[in-house]
Amino acid sequence: MTNREVADLVPSGFQMGKPTNHVCPDQLYEVMCMCWQVDATLRPTFVYLQDLLENFDIATESSYAAPQEALG
Numbered sequence: 001m002t003n004r005e006v007a008d009l010v011p012s013g014f015q016m017g018k019p020t021n022h023v024c025p026d027q028l029y030e031v032m033c034m035c036w037q038v039d040a041t042l043r044p045t046f047v048y049l050q051d052l053l054e055n056f057d058i059a060t061e062s063s064y065a066a067p068q069e070a071l072g
Contacts, residue, residue: 001016010036010038011038013038015033015036016032016036027056028056031044031049031052031053035049
């Protein structure tokens with residue numbers, strides 16, 4: 001699907017499915033869907049998106065055991 005096709009379909013409520021050929025965390029896809037709301041008043045602001053994405057890596061980091069704990 002081309003960018004033009006997507007742009008033509010979005011106003012009628014079309015939303016792209018979650019990418020399957022790339023790693024796309026569920027939380028990031030939820031943000032994408034928020035941005036595609038037909039009603040512009042329901043879309044997140046740029047300030048909100050900036051704050052969310054600046055902290056996205058921190059919020060979605062996996063917790064790893066310290067190396068000493070992993071070695072027992």
